[in-house]
Amino acid sequence: MLNKININLKNTVLVAMSGGVDSSTTAALLKRQGYSVIGITMRLTDAEDGDVYSDRSCCSVEMASRARRVCDMLGIPHYVVDFRGAFQKEVKDNFYEQYLIGKTPNPCVRCNTYIKWKPLVQKKNSLSVEFIATGHYARCLKNNETGHYELHRGKDYWKDQSYFLWGLTAEQLSYTLFPLGELTKKEVREIAHTLELPTADVKESYEICFISDNNYRRYVGHRMLIEQRLPSSGNILTGTGEFIAAHTGIHQFTIGQRHKLGIAVGKPVYVTEINPITNTVVIGNYDDLLSNSLIAESVNWINGIPGEPEFEATVKVRYRDPGHPARLKPLGEDRVAVYFSESARSVTPGQSAVFYSGDRLLGGGVITKKNV
Helix, strand or coil: CHHHCCCCHHHEEEEECCCCHHHHHHHHHHHHCCCEEEEEEEECCCCCCCCCCCCCCCCCHHHHHHHHHHHHHHCCCEEEEECHHHHHHHHHHHHHHHHHCCCCCCHHHHHHHHHHHHHHHHHHHHHCCCEEECCCCEEEEECCCCCCEEEEECCCCCCCCHHHHCCCCHHHHHCEECCCCCCCHHHHHHHHHHCCCCCCCCCCCCCCCCCCCCCHHHHHHHHHHHCCCCCCCEEEEECCCCEEEEECCHHHCCCCCCCCCCCCCCCCCEEEEEECCCCEEEEECHHHHEEEEEEEEEEEECCCCCCCCCEEEEEECCCCCCCEEEEEEECCCCEEEEEEEEEEECCCCCCEEEEEECCEEEEEEEEEEECC
8 A cells, every 4th residue: 555655755756657758757757856756557447448448548558567667667666546437527428428519628638637636636645745746748837926836838849738737726736746847758768768768669649548549439429329328410501501411410520620521512611610509510611710719618727817807818729729819808717708819710619728928827728619
């Protein structure tokens, strides 16, 4: 049991270890810096679940085995903790239900907020351990003027993962370590090779971790079949209301989708709107994907609302989005209206809108409406 480890808890860090090169290098670097390190691998799902997991997925048995080999090599304890219940409720169930109502969820954001921090922090507190750490490419900086802990982009802009961490609080950041924040992915690989870590050459997975083939339509459809839940059919229409075709469920569509629409109209068309009340899918041309504003809810401000009644920020509406200058108007503590200086493309309900001031992440929320 973890509470029987004989270590100096005041200099101890729990490292979330997936079995990949990033978390392995994180553990190795912290040990070299003098911390007492405990490797924690989260058991998130069952091997007998409906999907066959990739050996590069953080959910896989193989990745957990790799994490243990790294810990054995580093001479640090390794434990597997059972977070299956929380992962099922907060990530998998949410993912499934959101698609059924025509939204496009971001499971990585929810996993970081409700799994990689919340239960891990509870474990940290129960053990009176001082820190937790992950292999995210992000930076936690203390503002000497305010005394607050802030979340900033990682040095490697292409790899930066701060976007997925908008749900964290300043308190959580105060005991969180991001050893890779000042490194590039190339540098991390080089360090892993220098240290001869067994995960040095493990390739990255860009899949949804609990869907090995990344086919969310198949995953949602399979679960509907198991639950004997019939999809709600509806119509595909143009923006002017012209009938194009029938469809067999809005869970098969997402904003910006061009392929696998099941229609042929002689020109490229895109999904521009999904109405869960009427089960209607609206299609249009590329410019119809533009939005001049959005509403985000369930907003988290890491260091409090930056300004009222409104303030300027750069807003990302998806992970690889370069960001858009915008004016933000808070609508209470957990809701905000965003007005873009220039229209943003493919604003998608269910995805995250994340707010930056330079490299500093101010907060974020879940998009519920485009074009206020």
